[in-house]
Amino acid sequence: MRGILLDVCDEGRNIELFVKTEKGIVKAVDENFFPCFYVLPKEVDREFRILRKLALKEGNREIRPVSVSLEKKFLRGNQVDAIRIAVAKHSDIDPLRHFIRDALHLQSFGYDLPVVRRYFLTHRLLPFCGVCLEGEIKDNELRLTRPPEPFESRMPELSVMSFDIEVYNPAGTPRPDKDPVIMISLADTGGFRKVLTWKSVPGLDYVEEVGGERQMLRRFVEIVQERDPDILVGYNTDLFDFPYLRSRAEHLGVKLKLGRDGSEPTARRRRFASATRVKGRIHCDLYAMVNFLALTGGIRLIHYTLGDVYKYLLGKEKPDIEFTEIVRCWDEGGEALKELAEYCMSDAAAALELSQELLPLFIELARIIGQSLFDVGRMTPGQMVEWLLIREAEARQELVPPRPVAEEQEEREEETYAGAYVMEPEQGLHENLVVFDFRSLYPSIIITHRIDPFNLNCECCRDGATVVPELGYHFCTKREGFIAPVLKRLVEERIKLKRELKKLEKSSEEYKKLYVRQNALKIISNSFYGMLGFSKARWYSKECAESITAFGRHYIQRTIKLAEEDGFKVIYSDTDSLHCKLGAKSKEDALRLIEKVNRILPGCIELELEDFYPRGIYITKKRYALIDEKNRMTVKGLEFVRRDWAAIAKKTQEKVLKAILVEGSPKQALEAVRRTIQDLREYKVPLEDLIIYTQLKMSLEEYKAIGPHVSVAMKLKQRGRPVEPGMMIAYVVAKGPGSISDRAFPADEFKKQRMKYDPEYYIDHQVLPAVMRIMEVLGFREEDLKGGEKQVSLSKFFQ
């Protein structure tokens, strides 16, 4: 049987595969997969004999290997004898390994690889690859008699469904034990659009009214089964929608049979949150993907809400609704509820559109890494490189070192080294900018200078090898190494793709496909350096990491010099980028500079045009904001206005950045701040803009420090209002004596009792901190912003 591999699941003793075939989805069960690890012996024969008889008692169960064999392996490129130990279950590995470590004092390798990932490695599977299956049909499942055999095939069309839930949230943060899910929207690539809810909504044809929350969850499951998507997406579904849905379903006694085999979702804790698996479909949280792009520099925004990301990537606005309004919409019904339904629908629709932008990239990344889309969609860049290397190790019979234990990791963290060159920027507002960057600076350095932990300071090239500037290390020029050749392969493929891209029509499907692949290759290539310097990495090497930055400083400084010689004014430079003022120079001059630099610099080290920016404001190292020709802002290091800040601070910061970057007018920025300050003093600012939202994370008794939100929660309790952990506390700071906590009062009380807020708190602690860093570099002082009126507060800003 042949088909396309969709999903691989770990079912304890068995591996389950979901395969798309001509006859539909087939579930295959592999009962013959035995995870293994390797032991590095000191006395091969003796220890091999001991391990062959190895059996451990655990309670009344006996743990023994399924097989023990001798193999030739490699350790850092050198051939060694290794003892391979295969086990029936992954959970048998640890007790055996611990015994081997404690009783025989031998080192083990490759024992900390999760089963599904190991399965991909062992059988050389790729996500969505073609697979040949052989087995017997039993109970609607295919029992495999041989391991799946991969073959190359074109990417299949995958159906994608997005969903979004709305939740009743009278306490600010919804409580899954009390607050119902009130709406669920769905959208799929087949054009399906639906909002499920249990109150009537007039005049929307995509709304389906059901009898209640329980029926809604059942209908949701029914629709997912009917539409049967391959991929399920949403925004922040790992952290919110799925945990909430599962919790409600349990509460209401509804089985969320979303899996392709009718199974319920499972959550695996990973990093700080849970990732939800739906068997046979691939659940992708688009927020995780957006976070990844923010980390690798693909997107840089102030906020990463669905609306903001959608606007940035799709160039369109979507309706939005304040989270505090949801309760009102639901209670009021009618037009207000219609608005909520429209918003809910737009969230699922936007998530679906977003998935069409993001999934191709992550599918490409997953196929390069050789791990599942589910996993790769939640990896950090360093993890991606590591898993690529683990696959490479497997192919070369190289032993996979374990992730370092805590002490090892701490030791590594203490070894600091010199980083990249960062120039102190020419502070202030600049116009007509060009940014060049060496996107591939570090990869090029690794390849050009063969930087590789396996090749460090070899004996064979003591003389003659290139020495790392400042450090004096050298890298072997005779041996290939391990990491550098993998990177070289990626970079070379990317160069080939870029050459092909030039021949293609930009609007063609083929172009898009190749473009995405080269982008994926670029992202992974750029992450090798970070992996080498990451304390938790398996192939961590401080010497390699610091050699790369040393070469990097050397080349960027040389390029700055070349740009300046050509008459470009360099106003900022960080690691691999150069921000220059075009001045009297044209865009063509900028392109000519690139050519010139590229002719001079060695190897594959290549300068690229990042973009042209009509305006930019530079504050300090790593803190600046730019606006591109499409009026899209890039903000770096200034993104510190969060939900525990009043809206007035956010709004003023936005106004200031807009005035400066869009209008190019510091004066308008100044006026915006002055007006806000004046409005605050004249009590003209609406209360909504002054509310600070902070979540109560613990029960009141647990707090040692009584912050403003805790103090407000205590006041609420005194007044007989229910207070519980998880609640969102909305407060306003009043005028009067005492600490901020003393003067913080519940927002609704403020409204009812017509209390007076403290303008000076909002000026000094909210508005000014949000805008000062920017205004400062434009030459304004706090006094200028405060409009020359007599100073009421004793602010510490300019002492």
Next chain:
DNA sequence: GACTAGCGGGG
């Protein structure tokens, strides 16, 4: 100045 606590996405 040390320490405590919350932010992010979602609703």
Next chain:
DNA sequence: GTGTACGCTAGTC
């Protein structure tokens, strides 16, 4: 990752 971020900021003590 068979596991519990991370780096920053404000406010209290």
